[in-house]
Amino acid sequence: MKERITKELKDAMRSRDKRRVSVLRMLLADIINVEKSGKDFKPIDVVRGYAKKLKKTIEEYERLQIQAEIDSCNEELKIVEEFLPKQMSDEELAKVVAELLESEKPGDIGSAMKIVMGKYKDVADGRKVQALVKEMFSKGIA
Numbered sequence: 001m002k003e004r005i006t007k008e009l010k011d012a013m014r015s016r017d018k019r020r021v022s023v024l025r026m027l028l029a030d031i032i033n034v035e036k037s038g039k040d041f042k043p044i045d046v047v048r049g050y051a052k053k054l055k056k057t058i059e060e061y062e063r064l065q066i067q068a069e070i071d072s073c074n075e076e077l078k079i080v081e082e083f084l085p086k087q088m089s090d091e092e093l094a095k096v097v098a099e100l101l102e103s104e105k106p107g108d109i110g111s112a113m114k115i116v117m118g119k120y121k122d123v124a125d126g127r128k129v130q131a132l133v134k135e136m137f138s139k140g141i142a
Helices: 002-014 018-037 043-064 067-081 090-104 109-120 126-138
Strands: none
Touching: 002 018, 018 043, 018 067, 043 067, 090 109, 090 126, 109 126
16 A cells, blocks of 8 residues: 555655645645554554545535635545545445344344444445444344
């Protein structure tokens, strides 16, 4: 992951893509900082965390209705998401969650979340999973 980001950074520098250079430098810096801390980590988790921060920032700018910043953060997020596994579509996610809850029969929402995210953490958005699980519990499906 680190090597891929470094290679992409060099390519972005050659093509003079300032936004891409900036985002990739931030990603690389985050990975290096975690490495220096001595913590056991996976670079994908650092990238996922950076994407999560960007999503929260976008939500805040949406609340404040600052369109220029929303657009800027969305561009950054697109670059960061290139390094993350492809996410499941809403339809696929709904089908998988329904099947999993039907087969596992969890007793509460927390247990259901643990089951689903345990299997699909890399390809499913936790907020979407949570909304689906709550909906299924409210309908009495799970």
